[in-house]
Amino acid sequence: MGCVGSSEKGVDGHQKKIKKPKVWKHPESLTRAQLKQMRDEFWDTAPHYGGQKEIWDALRAAAEAEISLAQLIVDSAGVIVTSEDLSTCYDERGAKYDLPKYVLSEPTNLKDD
Template sequence: MGCVKSSNANNRRAVRIRRPRPWNHTEPITRAQLNAMRDEFWDTAPHYGGRREIWDALRAAAEAELRFAQAIIDSAGIIVQHPDLTLCYDERGARYELPLYVLSEPRNLIRNPN
């Protein structure tokens, strides 16, 4: 019987990331309100567990163009459970959940508030 070398990196299925499906906020929201929600999430997310560098990579990926986001995710060793990045894991098994509002804009975004 021979030995077979395996590792998590070799067994991991590469998942191509994509933008989340369109979504609606509970009420129309301005860009400033959306940005405030995002800032609050990113400021508090590391306090709920996981590693700071993974949270930073997830933020960079969420704010980048799709092709750059894929490179960021791959280079950080993030395991993508859902292709829209709403659920990811790091190599140690820590769970990272991202709400839709940090990944894309809502359908009911107020573009020109007066």
Template sequence: MGCVGSSLSEGDDSPKKIQKPKPWTHPQPITRAQLNQMREEFWDTAPYYGGRKGKEDSFATKKIWDALKSAAEVELTLAQAIVDSTGVIVSSADLTTCYDERGAKYELPNYVLSEPTNLIQES
């Protein structure tokens, strides 16, 4: 039983705050166009990488993927509001692993969340 002064302690199911992803390096130097192409390919095929399966769940899964895409493309405060409002459960604070309210898993690669350390200018 809690009281007015109670607070969540370590280990409680409090929502995780989204944090900036750790720096990453692509195996080879990569241009902005190549990075954008990788991101487009991921988002086009994302429903095959997680979420709920079945026709009756396709709308809910698309909603979660759309929310994750939006969250990946904005600053942290707005990303937090997006995941909170859509019921996304953040397992990894950098958004690489999330779940929906029914427990379906959604995994995001680093390249859709942040810039690589070896991004090069196109010549």
């Protein structure tokens, strides 16, 4: 039986911890400005994919924060992390939130503006 403070726990009985995303490469070299534009477009349209705006806001804050702060943000928002890099998460109602690589980390082929 759950309670207000219960959360999704992993096999070992602990909340899944967030880790840095794996290194990735974009098909074309991007500038920081292009990457920022892609991220802004995603976050502006993300609530239209479903789920709660508050959860999308928490995920954005977590994606832009250091790992330790990101963990606090998702825990406080009640986000259920199913992939350690935050690419797939759920809220307490079961809505799924998919985050693309480019909002979670920078590609290896990022070029200067």
